[in-house]
Amino acid sequence: MLPVLDLRGRPLSLRDLRGALPRAEFDVEAALSAVAPICDDVRLRGSQALLDAAERFDRVRPSSLRVPAAVLSRALTELDPAVRRALEESIRRARLVHADQRRSDKVTVVASGGTVTERWVPVDRVGLYVPGGLAVYPSSVVMNVVPAQIAGVGSLAVASPPQVDHDGWPHPTILAACALLGVDEVYAMGGAQAIAGFAHGFEGCDPVTLVTGPGNIYVAAAKRLLKGLIGIDAEAGPTEIAILADATADAGHVAADLISQAEHDPLAASVLVTDSVELAGAVGSELASRVVATKHVERVTSALTGRQSAVVLVDDLDAGLAVVNAYAAEHLEIQTADAAAVAARVRNAGAVFVGPWSPVSLGDYCAGSNHVLPTGGSAVHSSGLSVQSFLRGIHVVDYSEAALREVGAHVVTLARSEDLPGHGDAVIARLPELG
Structure with missing residues (x-):
């Protein structure tokens, strides 16, 4: 099912690898022409443009852009108790990890009577985007809100697309997650228009200084267009998993993890890098039986057979490390002998998952790590969302x-x-x- 890219016996220069490794086609530049008039319309007409865009793109016109407090409260009251407990545990673990990221001010004495202090100051106001589309992402509420709150951001607003099936409000599980986190400023707006709404502001909603959160190509294009007026975390592309595995890996685990990312989107990338032909064959057999049994079989099949996914055969583990460092995956699993030592040699990845008991889905929900991560190879220069994303360093010079x-x-x-x-x-x- 996965295409095979055989790199055995070939030179593995960085230039060659960047040209050979599979990637999804994700042309943000081409989407700019589509989002520019939408963003301009929001700038000029404010809330009316946002409501019109909801009707056009989401097929529903919300009765108001801001979600009423009663709707948020009802969503939390009606939330499945098991889902609530799971979200509460996700929040607890995320807070533990992100609390350790908070920086303290540092005073450096340069000379007698001369100091430079680096102050860490949170941005004033943040717009947090939570996508709709093919899935529901209350976990993205957690991953955006928790680091912003710990950073000390004083004003938080969340946007998520209005839903036809939910009276024009965002999905109730997303609203419940907001309520659990104490976020009461939530807007029923999605896509490029939501980014523009945050950037320019509209009736009842002040402009923000920073927008974070993943989204589709139009969200990414709007971020690119409006960057400078607002700060952004990243231009998120389709999700990716790369797995570096040797003959010791469990083929069933590998196949299940490849499928777990493929079910996000037909453009999702699932890449296995291995020096074991036998493992590659066993994973192929596991995929053949598991894919037909999965709920989103068409979506998964499209992702696994697309140009962005592959089995990459390499000569040895050193070559495999060269490949995954060049690929710079959003999520990288290490399923090899002595996985921790191998993981320590990884330089480029959004997040690294070590050994057979650390699947990417753990990080998506309850590891405590953040799942808003760099995609499309940008992990070579960028980091995932963290408390630091919401802080600015200011030098204070006192001589x-x-x-x-x-x-x-x-x-x-x-x-x-x-x-x-x-x-x-x-x-x-x-x-x-x-x-």
Whole structure:
């Protein structure tokens, strides 16, 4: 079922690997022309444009954009008790992990009487996007809200698409997750128009300074278009799993994990990297029996047979590491002998899952880690969502007269060397003897 890419006996330069490894086609640039007029309309017409867009794209016109408190409360009251307990445990574990990410201010004494303090200040207001589409993602509420709250963001708003089957409100499980987390500013808006609504603001909703959360190609395009007016976490593409496995791996585990990501989206990428032809064959047999039994068989089949998915055969584990580091997967599983040691050699991945008992689905819900992760190879330079995503470092410079006098001549010298004498003059105005 999975296409096979045989890299055995071939040079594995980074350039060659980037050209050879499978990727989903996800042309954000092409989507810009579609989202630009939508975003402009929201900027000009505010809430009316958002309601019109909901009617056009979501096939329902909400009675209001903001979800009433009574609707949020009812969603939590009617939530399945087992789902509530699972969400509460997910929240508890996420808070444990993210609490350890909070940075403290650091004062560096550069000279007697001269200090530089790095202050960590949360952004003022955040718009958190939770997608609708093919699945329901209350877990994404948890993953966005928890780090923002721990960072100390004072104003949080959540947007999720209105649903025809739920009276024009977002899915009730998403609303219940918001209520569990104490978020009461929730909007029934989705897609590019939601990002524009957050960026420009509209009647009753102040503009935000940062937007986070995954979405489809139109959400990614709107983020790209509006970046600068707002900060963004990333332009999320289709989800990815890569599994580095050797002959010790359990073929059933590997197949199940490949399917778990494939059920997200027909464009989801499932990649197995192995030096064991026998394992590759066994995984193929497991997939053949498991895919037909899964609920979303058509979606899974499309993902597994698409150009973005493959079995990649390599000569040995070192070659496999070169491949997964070049691929830089959103999610990377290590299912090898001495998996922890192998995982320690991984440099590029959104999150690494070590050994047979750490499937990606654990991280999706209850590991405590964050599942909003870099996709499309961007893990080579970007990190997943964290408390740090919502903080800004501000340097506070505090020098006494004596401390400035000690270094002032160097400032004047460097200013003149850059042909910026006014910079030096600002020091000479305070210390005329340096002129």
